[in-house]
Amino acid sequence: MASRHTLNGFVLALGALLAVGCDWPGKPDPGTRQRAAEELTSFVPLYRQHCVGCHGADGQQGPAPPLNDPLFLAIVPDAELERVIRRGRRGTPMPAFGIEAGGELSDAQVTALAQGLKSHWKSDEKLDEPLPSYLPADGDDSTRQPGDRERGATLFAVACAGCHGENGRGGEGSDANNAIHEPAFLALISNQALRRIIITGRSDLGMPSFAGKDGRPDDFSTLTSPQIDDLVALLAHWRDEQGQLANPHTSNVP
Amino acid sequence: MNHLLRELGNWIDVRVGYSETLLPMLRHPIPRAADGPMGWWYVFGSASLTFLLIQILTGIGLSLVYVPAANEAYESLVYLDYEHPFGWFLRALHYYAGSGMVVMLLAHMTQVFLHGAYKYPRELTWMVGVVLLLCTLGMFFSGQILRWDPDAYWGLAVAGSMAGRVPVIGPWVVHALLGSEIIGAAALSRFFALHVFVIPGALLTFLVLHLWLVLRCGISAPPAADRPVDPATYEAEYHEELRQGVPFLGDAMLRDLFFSAAAVIVVVAIAAVVGPKGPTGPPDPTLGGANPRPEWPFLWLFALLALSPPAAETFIMLVFPVVVIGILFLVPVVSNRGHRAPSRRPVAVLAVIVIYTTLGALTYLGVTAPWSPEMRAWTSAAIPTDVVERSSPLELQGSLVFQYKNCRNCHALEGVGGRRGPDLTTVGTRLTRDQLIDQVSNGTPGGGNMPAYGKQMSPAEMTVLADFLVSLRPSGQPPAKVWSSSPTTRP
Numbered sequence: 001m002a003s004r005h006t007l008n009g010f011v012l013a014l015g016a017l018l019a020v021g022c023d024w025p026g027k028p029d030p031g032t033r034q035r036a037a038e039e040l041t042s043f044v045p046l047y048r049q050h051c052v053g054c055h056g057a058d059g060q061q062g063p064a065p066p067l068n069d070p071l072f073l074a075i076v077p078d079a080e081l082e083r084v085i086r087r088g089r090r091g092t093p094m095p096a097f098g099i100e101a102g103g104e105l106s107d108a109q110v111t112a113l114a115q116g117l118k119s120h121w122k123s124d125e126k127l128d129e130p131l132p133s134y135l136p137a138d139g140d141d142s143t144r145q146p147g148d149r150e151r152g153a154t155l156f157a158v159a160c161a162g163c164h165g166e167n168g169r170g171g172e173g174s175d176a177n178n179a180i181h182e183p184a185f186l187a188l189i190s191n192q193a194l195r196r197i198i199i200t201g202r203s204d205l206g207m208p209s210f211a212g213k214d215g216r217p218d219d220f221s222t223l224t225s226p227q228i229d230d231l232v233a234l235l236a237h238w239r240d241e242q243g244q245l246a247n248p249h250t251s252n253v254p
Numbered sequence: 255m256n257h258l259l260r261e262l263g264n265w266i267d268v269r270v271g272y273s274e275t276l277l278p279m280l281r282h283p284i285p286r287a288a289d290g291p292m293g294w295w296y297v298f299g300s301a302s303l304t305f306l307l308i309q310i311l312t313g314i315g316l317s318l319v320y321v322p323a324a325n326e327a328y329e330s331l332v333y334l335d336y337e338h339p340f341g342w343f344l345r346a347l348h349y350y351a352g353s354g355m356v357v358m359l360l361a362h363m364t365q366v367f368l369h370g371a372y373k374y375p376r377e378l379t380w381m382v383g384v385v386l387l388l389c390t391l392g393m394f395f396s397g398q399i400l401r402w403d404p405d406a407y408w409g410l411a412v413a414g415s416m417a418g419r420v421p422v423i424g425p426w427v428v429h430a431l432l433g434s435e436i437i438g439a440a441a442l443s444r445f446f447a448l449h450v451f452v453i454p455g456a457l458l459t460f461l462v463l464h465l466w467l468v469l470r471c472g473i474s475a476p477p478a479a480d481r482p483v484d485p486a487t488y489e490a491e492y493h494e495e496l497r498q499g500v501p502f503l504g505d506a507m508l509r510d511l512f513f514s515a516a517a518v519i520v521v522v523a524i525a526a527v528v529g530p531k532g533p534t535g536p537p538d539p540t541l542g543g544a545n546p547r548p549e550w551p552f553l554w555l556f557a558l559l560a561l562s563p564p565a566a567e568t569f570i571m572l573v574f575p576v577v578v579i580g581i582l583f584l585v586p587v588v589s590n591r592g593h594r595a596p597s598r599r600p601v602a603v604l605a606v607i608v609i610y611t612t613l614g615a616l617t618y619l620g621v622t623a624p625w626s627p628e629m630r631a632w633t634s635a636a637i638p639t640d641v642v643e644r645s646s647p648l649e650l651q652g653s654l655v656f657q658y659k660n661c662r663n664c665h666a667l668e669g670v671g672g673r674r675g676p677d678l679t680t681v682g683t684r685l686t687r688d689q690l691i692d693q694v695s696n697g698t699p700g701g702g703n704m705p706a707y708g709k710q711m712s713p714a715e716m717t718v719l720a721d722f723l724v725s726l727r728p729s730g731q732p733p734a735k736v737w738s739s740s741p742t743t744r745p
Contacts, residue, residue: 011591026529028335028342047614049540053633053657061639173298184721188651195517 003167041108043116048187050097050105051113059121060204064094070123071209072200075134082114091190129211132199132225135192136232147226147233150196159223161216163207186239195230198223283499284506285475285492293506297513298362299468304514305355305521309393312348313450315704320400321448325441327402331533334648346525352354352394354521356551359387364606370594371474374485377586379467382460384582384590391551399630402442408546409435410445416571437539463478472496477594485591545626553620556614560625576731595697607641624673627663631671638679639669645725654723655715659707667726675704682727686734690723691716 011192040046047059051067061067066072078096083193086098097103097111106111136147163169168181180186189197201209210223223231285741288296321330334341347444363383366372372380395413398408403651414437417427421427423630426436433440475495500506519719535541551703555570562570637653656662664674671677694716695708711719724733 009654022528024343026342026526028334033332033336048435048634050633051632052636053631053662054637056639056642057636059368061642063637063645063650063657068503084742093658095658177648180647182648183650183716184714185651187712188655188718237639 004138041112043112043120046109046113047116048107054093056204059117064195065200066119066202068121069200069203070121070125071127071131071203072196073118074127075131075199076166077134078114078144079117080135081117082110085113086110089190089193091188092193094189129222132210132223133230134196134199136195137224147229147231147236149230149234151227152230152232152237155223155227156234158220159216160231162210162217168204168235180235183236183239183242186235186242190230191236194235195228198228198231266409279469279640280503280507281501281660282472283494284473284502286498286500287478287495288473288474289500289505293367293509294513295476296473296506296621297510298358298365300510301514302355302358302362303461304458304518305358308351308518308521309348309355310346310454312351315344316348319448321644322442323401324402324442327400328533328536331401333697335530337531344529345530346479346528347522348397348520349531350525350528351518352397353550354517356390356394358517359390363387367597367602368484368606369474369601370596370599371477372586372590373483373592373594374488374590376467376471376474377590379464379471380468380586381583382464384579386457386464387580387582389453389460392453393449393457394476394549394551396445396453399442399445400449400535401531403535404535404537404541405532405546405548406542407537407539408544410441411547412548419568419571472588473502474594477596479516479593479595481595482593482598483591485708536684545629547620547623550617557616557620557623560623561619592596602709622673626672627660627674628672629663631666632657632660633671634659635662640669641667641726645722648718648721649725652718652720652725655711655719657721658721659711659715661719664704677724678726680731682724682733683731684734685723687720687724688734689734689736691720694719 051059052062054062054064055067056062056064069141086096086103086107087101088096095103095173097105097113099106156164157166161171163171163175164178164180165175170177170179173215182188186214197207199210201207203209206214206229208216210228213220314336319330319334321359323329331345333354334345336342364655366383395409398409410432414428414432417431418424420427422627429435429716431441431444432438473493475492535544547553559570593599607690637657639655642650661678662671665673666673666677668677668679669677679692693704695706697704697706727733
């Protein structure tokens with residue numbers, strides 16, 4: 001009788017296997033169905049294919065400015081985000097990804113990326129500081145003053161020199177290689193990118209934001225939008241001092 | 255009921271005569287020694303045959319749905335994979351049973367070779383077997399083409415280019431193969447005809463011949479070290495052996511059945527778990543991201559061609575296969591007598607080891623394809639976070655340059671990225687800043703692997719890139735130094 005039971009069990013097991021046949025691991029998942037490259041419009045695979053290399057696996061801890069940064073996503077205008085993905089950021093290594101600019105991504109894909117960045121990583125929490133504008137031109141243009149590098153230098157000594165050293169030449173001890181008053185560094189970063197980094201800092205690498213007090217002296221007060229203009233003016237002046245190391249996108253590439 | 259069936263059997267037998275023809279074939283005696291544990295060496299041939307039967311059945315099933323037209327082939331496979339009930343399983347089984355057939359054929363040939371079973375009087379059996387191997391490989395290749403994805407398209411492109419190098423008749427061969435000078439609808443139709451009519455026809459014909467020769471010459475006894483083959487006396491000895499033989503229809507057949515069943519279960523399980531292979535993408539030759547690969551039985555050739563100097567290509571494409579097939583063919587002509595036992599044939603054993611090691615190594619290289627850049631690495635492979643965390647602002651800029659100048663497509667960091675060039679995770683300990691700038695600017699001297707990037711980089715980019723590369727060192731390790739050999743300055 002025992003063998004009869006074994007046989008019954010075997011038949012039952014086989015039947016069960018057939019019943020769940022639809023869920024065999026080998027059955028192709030419709031989600032992984034091959035599509036034409038431009039039909040792919042979901043954020044995660046697009047981000048993995050096109051952004052991870054510089055902006056990091058989770059939008060953080062890459063060499064390029066983090067995109068998974070609630071402050072950045074709170075202030076960057078949607079149109080600007082799309083424009084930079086599509087056309088690149090002049091004066092920085094950010095390339096153009098839009099098809100019309102020589103990249104691979106269709107309009108729908110660029111939009112999916114730009115919107116996905118906000119829907120994935122933008123925080124719902126209200127950021128209570130009065131936030132500086134992302135673009136300098138974003139204020140009332142008629143009354144706006146261009147940045148002043150003299151004021152910028154004074155600000156730099158308070159807000160930045162703690163880590164970047166006096167005049168941006170590098171700090172002391174473990175901050176020794178934090179120099180940014182470097183021709184090659186400044187040649188590869190645009191004023192807008194500088195402005196963005198000053199505003200958002202790099203929370204993933206320990207650089208404080210425009211309002212962060214960590215590592216800054218007691219008399220530091222939150223930077224205002226015009227003050228950020230002043231700091232950018234100072235760094236731009238440092239860049240202009242060195243003629244020979246020009247912007248990568250306008251330099252000796254014929 | 256039994257009685258009725260017996261009546262029917264008798265009725266047919268009187269007219270067909272199977273009890274006088276087929277039954278004796280099944281009952282043909284085999285040497286007693288081949289019936290013991292040694293009998294397990296004899297199961298691979300019948301397993302290949304079992305897989306062939308599966309291929310025929312699944313092939314018929316697939317042909318009911320597959321549309322051999324350039325504009326619909328891909329869609330019909332997608333339909334099989336995602337819509338048709340168990341269509342995916344049929345495709346998977348057809349692929350893995352085909353693979354199993356190649357594996358079993360190789361095992362069968364290896365066994366026959368090692369046991370010297372190809373020697374007198376079974377030389378022709380071996381030669382026909384070689385033809386069967388070629389037919390099976392032809393089925394594999396033509397089957398891959400029917401998948402009509404980038405692998406298929408570019409596989410055809412390679413096959414066409416190879417055929418085009420044949421002297422004098424090259425263009426004619428290409429036209430015969432592709433039905434045109436370009437890869438298109440005609441090529442698919444031709445390969446469909448090859449895969450479904452021409453090659454299977456040849457395969458089955460030669461299979462019948464092979465089986466006839468097996469019956470005619472008998473199953474060889476397991477080799478004995480003290481009994482070399484001498485054509486003058488072999489027949490008598492073999493007949494003496496058969497006198498104490500056992501019928502095939504018995505334990506031997508059960509062993510074959512058992513092994514075949516086990517092999518089929520394994521293949522079915524693999525098909526159910528791994529699923530169908532491809533199609534990888536639509537057959538659009540303008541898609542830049544295609545990364546075509548030949549099927550696994552051809553990966554070794556893919557690797558061999560990729561790693562050989564261009565001057566050797568034509569030789570490897572046109573002469574080398576002829577030589578290899580010729581050698582396979584001539585094996586029983588060169589040695590059809592003498593010892594059969596592996597213990598007395600060290601060169602044969604060594605040859606098997608060398609051939610499989612070489613094929614294995616080349617196949618491994620074909621799988622990893624370290625000679626192909628990874629075209630998406632620059633945007634899809636992140637800079638390792640520990641590198642980012644310890645980087646200065648300049649080095650961060652350098653790692654950006656490293657990515658957007660596509661260095662990553664050939665150079666891995668911590669194992670991720672292209673493998674065409676060396677992994678640069680610790681390059682700062684090997685090359686000095688000056689050496690790095692020289693390497694990046696000028697590439698590999700003498701037109702080697704690495705292109706010169708000097709004219710594609712601004713001074714700023716070169717500066718930060720060099721900073722970044724020098725920083726690629728395990729913590730605590732100093733940068734590389736140059737030990738100058740210039741004469742010491744005299745006082």
